[in-house]
Amino acid sequence: MTELIIKNGLVYDPLNRINGEKMDICIRDGKIVEAVKDKANVVDASGMVVMPGGIDIHSHIAGGEVDSARLLRPEDHVKDVEVKTALTRSGVGYSLPSTFTTGYRYSKMGYTTVMNPSMAPLQARHTHEELSDTPMIDKATYPLLGDWWFSLEHIRDGLIKENAAHIAWMLKATRGYAIKLVNPGGLEAWGFGRNVHSIDDPVPNFGITPREIIRGLCKVNTLLNLPHTIHLHTNNLGQPGNYVTALESMKCVEDLAREDRPVMHITHIQFCAFKGENWGNLSSGAEEISNYINNHSHVTLDMGQVVFSDTTTLTADGPFQYGLYHLTGNKWVNHDVETETSGGIVPFTYKRSSAVHATQWSIALEIALLIKDPWKILMTTDHPNGGPFTSYPKIMAWLISKGAREKVLSKINKRARKKSLLPSIDRELSLYELAVVTRAGQAKALGLKQKGHLGVGADADIAVYNINPERTDPAKKFVAARKAFNRAAYTIKSGQIVVKDGEIVKPIFGKTYWVDVKTSMPQDVNDDIKKKFREYWTVEYENYPIREGFLHAPAPVTVKAEV
């Protein structure tokens, strides 16, 4: 029995409405408890901020695409090398860090849970192998099901309940956590060199539209009682004028909302909030998007913030990446995962001097600041698409300080600066709101009940930052705040001190969450599906599912479905 007490910290725990109160946090055996004995180990957090461990709802840290991108970019590795120490392994990678480096770097920033948002079902085995090799953090992964043939067929035939039972099987077979949709219908069309250009474009060979896919899987998600909502990467991503598509995607599930609970998460909203007809007159759709979100509560968003850096874009959205390749002329990878999904990778440099890139930088911040309720917008960069996750401290500084934003604004492209709404926005997130967008809100959106807060019974995943809001205003001293977020004073994972003063002091391994859905309908795969596997997949049905024992430390989340 190991006991720990964090003394005298200023605690920000939004899920329990604790806003900067000086209090002690007691930990026993990896959980937060009421009290501990006097001989418990003490962490002195006086004059420091204590928050739940950081959570990242969307970060590409493992899987087929990430690995192909690593192979594509030796020049990304050479500039960022980590040397082996007595405790940690060596590694490389700026925008595409190797698995161990990924875990260490997240942990050093006080992050304890990271979601890998895109996994072709066929690459699940490889993804879990990489996740098992990612230390320090708890993780989970979302299988790509927006272009899954059997779902498309079920939706075409109106068999929503049957599809729900099938998706329950898929989540178990891939050990997945949520339903991910990427350019629904578009990836199926990409297999034939085409794409869909609105949510009402028909999908070739299936005769249904992206709208029907989104609605169908949204209903499935509700029937299965999954902890997270559907996780949507919209159609037309990265195209000027696409904020209309994003709004239509949100509107199309309005009637499916039950009470006030969200039914949809739109990811990296920045990439689908472009206004204008072409790249020349691109402007921000942040006002329209945030107005809609301020008046509706069935959608949550994450930012997809752009950071000026040399990074790598990688998504399952093959047609989008093909467009990006034409735009940049850079080297690229086009990936076709049999019948399931596509993928594309293009190295990309976001430049301050580019009007488009600078506008993108502005859009994500505008949305984050114009949405009044911080529980609806979460902080991400869509790592590594908008920038590497190691730039989170910079984004936190931009969110809490107008001064930090103005410093960047003064250096960006003039045309973009003129159009930016940021100079007119005075809002600065408080540390309480920052804790919402970086941990509490993320845990709530993900349905991770034991994470994102510091109440009794919660997992003892805690970050302590060396910021003293009683003495200095972090909005004014944003450079110091950024440095503090970059190197957590302490990161506590499962009740153990794993990082001290921004250095790893104890390497550990986290768990991999997956959703075990109990349905009353049989989840058996019928002969028709088995036949299709034989005809169209390179892998036999019998070899397709992943045993639970394959995962390093599986943590099933059991839910009871309505079917």
Add this chain to the structure above:
Amino acid sequence: MITLIPKRVFKFPIEGKNISPDVFAKKSAKQIAALEIWEGNRKVSIGDLFDIKVDSSSSEEATIKIEGNVGTVRNIGAGMSMGQVIVDGDVGMHLGEEMKGGSIIVSGNAGSWAGSQMKDGTIEIKGNAGDYIGAAYRGSTKGMNGGKIIIHGNAGHEVGCFMRKGVIKILGDVGIFAGIHMNNGTIFVQGASQGRAGAQMTNGKIVLAGHSEDVMPTFTIEDIKAKVKVDGEKIEGPFYRFTGDLADNGKGKLYVSKTKNPYLNSYEKYL
């Protein structure tokens, strides 16, 4: 003048990023000896590997002289911006990588990647050099961006890969794919070329004054020039002048000696 003399024959690769005038400047022999350096997978200090002599009259702009073979030492002079490195012997890979100024003179041979991604300064190699001279790092499209490399002996393959600016002069022979992906700058080869020069070049100038195995079919003949200018110096021809690589819409210029390549006279009917 700072003199380094290897204490023994090095068996393992050594990561010598710290052997640079920028690092050594204004340091005493003791301070230099204490600088860290990787030998294989072990961290040691420069003093463990070299005897160090520091001339008392050392100026602001440090000169480093290495007496002996350091063929296993990589990254000598990497990123240097001033001063001079003189090597009396062979050097390892990545000599003067990303250097911004100053000069390096090697009396022996150099390994691959000498002057890769360099921005300014000069490198002179009296012996032979390996592959990827003045090239971009693997996967990168940012090759040599200024400065000058002179190789008195032969050079290997893919010289000046993704080169953007500057001059590479090879007085001996060169391997295949000289100037591959070249964006700009000049490559001059006095001796023979193994062919495929300028593949995927978009701009810049390659001068082959000796025999060339071939001229890529994606190059088109323009005219015959009596002489060509390389780095301000006039080289006597005559030369066939080609443009390419047309497969990449390139406007690069490839000059190939007429007298050393009589087999190319079939091109003359297109003039």
